[in-house]
Amino acid sequence: LTKKKTSYSNRGMTLEEDINKTNDYYLLRKLAVIHKKPIPIQVVNVNYPSRSAAKITEAYYKKASTTDYNGVYNGYYIDFEAKETKNKTSFPLKNFHDHQLSHMEACVDQGGMCFVIIRFTTLNRVFLLDFPVLKKWWRQQKDPDGKKSIPFKAFETDGYELKYSLSPRLPYLDIVDRLIKQKDS
Amino acid sequence: LTKKKTSYSNRGMTLEEDINKTNDYYLLRKLAVIHKKPIPIQVVNVNYPSRSAAKITEAYYKKASTTDYNGVYNGYYIDFEAKETKNKTSFPLKNFHDHQLSHMEACVDQGGMCFVIIRFTTLNRVFLLDFPVLKKWWRQQKDPDGKKSIPFKAFETDGYELKYSLSPRLPYLDIVDRLIKQKDS
Ligand SMILES: [Mg+2]
Ligand SMILES: [Mg+2]
Numbered sequence: 001l002t003k004k005k006t007s008y009s010n011r012g013m014t015l016e017e018d019i020n021k022t023n024d025y026y027l028l029r030k031l032a033v034i035h036k037k038p039i040p041i042q043v044v045n046v047n048y049p050s051r052s053a054a055k056i057t058e059a060y061y062k063k064a065s066t067t068d069y070n071g072v073y074n075g076y077y078i079d080f081e082a083k084e085t086k087n088k089t090s091f092p093l094k095n096f097h098d099h100q101l102s103h104m105e106a107c108v109d110q111g112g113m114c115f116v117i118i119r120f121t122t123l124n125r126v127f128l129l130d131f132p133v134l135k136k137w138w139r140q141q142k143d144p145d146g147k148k149s150i151p152f153k154a155f156e157t158d159g160y161e162l163k164y165s166l167s168p169r170l171p172y173l174d175i176v177d178r179l180i181k182q183k184d185s
Numbered sequence: 186l187t188k189k190k191t192s193y194s195n196r197g198m199t200l201e202e203d204i205n206k207t208n209d210y211y212l213l214r215k216l217a218v219i220h221k222k223p224i225p226i227q228v229v230n231v232n233y234p235s236r237s238a239a240k241i242t243e244a245y246y247k248k249a250s251t252t253d254y255n256g257v258y259n260g261y262y263i264d265f266e267a268k269e270t271k272n273k274t275s276f277p278l279k280n281f282h283d284h285q286l287s288h289m290e291a292c293v294d295q296g297g298m299c300f301v302i303i304r305f306t307t308l309n310r311v312f313l314l315d316f317p318v319l320k321k322w323w324r325q326q327k328d329p330d331g332k333k334s335i336p337f338k339a340f341e342t343d344g345y346e347l348k349y350s351l352s353p354r355l356p357y358l359d360i361v362d363r364l365i366k367q368k369d370s
Binding site for chain 1: 212228241
């Protein structure tokens with residue numbers, strides 16, 4: 001009998017679906033309370049048909065001023081953004097906005113744990129990048145020879161790879177534990 | 186010369202507007218990062234007119250599964266709900282939902298600070314009620330002689346009154362400081 005190495009992939013789910021499932025697991029096991037924030041929508045017109053639910057008939061997406069996810073884990077405020085890219089060699093910084101970076105910086109200043117989770121969909125590899133690393137790359141953009149994207153190599157050297165598992169699908173809190181240890185030491 | 190006692194009222198703003206202004210102040214002064222969560226909306230239909238923004242043409246409000254506000258303050262995860270009532274003698278418990286209570290309880294279990302801010306609009310008085318107090322009232326509902334609302338007196342004895350000021354309008358973090366001291370002592 002040969003022992004087969006079990007490998008879990010994302011099985012066609014989006015990164016967001018994977019993280020939501022993971023958060024459901026954490027919530028159910030009472031390990032953390034982390035939720036996806038609703039998408040901000042500007043409502044312009046609403047109809048109120050009698051005897052049925054209010055129907056929004058005109059609305060527009062607003063630009064998110066913060067990040068995708070936040071919550072609390074073991075006394076720590078957790079705040080992160082999740083992004084996917086089809087790129088194979090780098091992650092384009094244009095996927096972030098100034099106000100998202102400012103938001104994360106302000107949260108870190110208040111003692112929160114901030115990071116990004118990036119999936120290279122074509123490579124099917126997922127990395128967690130702690131905020132200080134992202135900030136470094138964000139800042140160098142404005143340099144005369146600044147890069148417009150974070151090279152894949154930087155994820156391998158300065159990030160933490162997240163490996164899919166059966167349950168939870170994307171155990172990112174294992175990495176957060178390591179970040180907390182570093183922070184508190 | 187007589188010294189006039191300056192009194193600030195809510196000046197026709199809703200409780201939510203007062204809290205949002207307060208949060209803006211806290212954010213700007215780098216005292217805390219606390220935001221109102223977007224209202225959850227189920228989008229059913231979207232039009233994509235060429236050269237203009239995507240227009241949502243059919244959508245519905247979803248029931249909020251968590252609370253109105255969350256964020257980070259001085260290392261603490263902050264999570265609260267804000268409610269107004271026209272009642273003068275009590276606050277009806279039906280204004281809360283089971284899943285909101287469960288959410289706050291789960292956050293407290295993770296070391297978060299959870300509370301509600303209630304405005305008695307007719308009396309123009311605002312109180313902060315710490316989660317354990319709310320929980321006690323929530324639980325007694327199911328008793329054979331359980332009350333369906335929290336008497337105003339309970340806010341005066343077991344809550345903290347929030348007084349309007351010029352800036353920030355509703356300095357609720359002063360009370361959170363006291364709650365943190367109690368918690369950590
Ligand atoms: Mg995202
Ligand atoms: Mg509310």
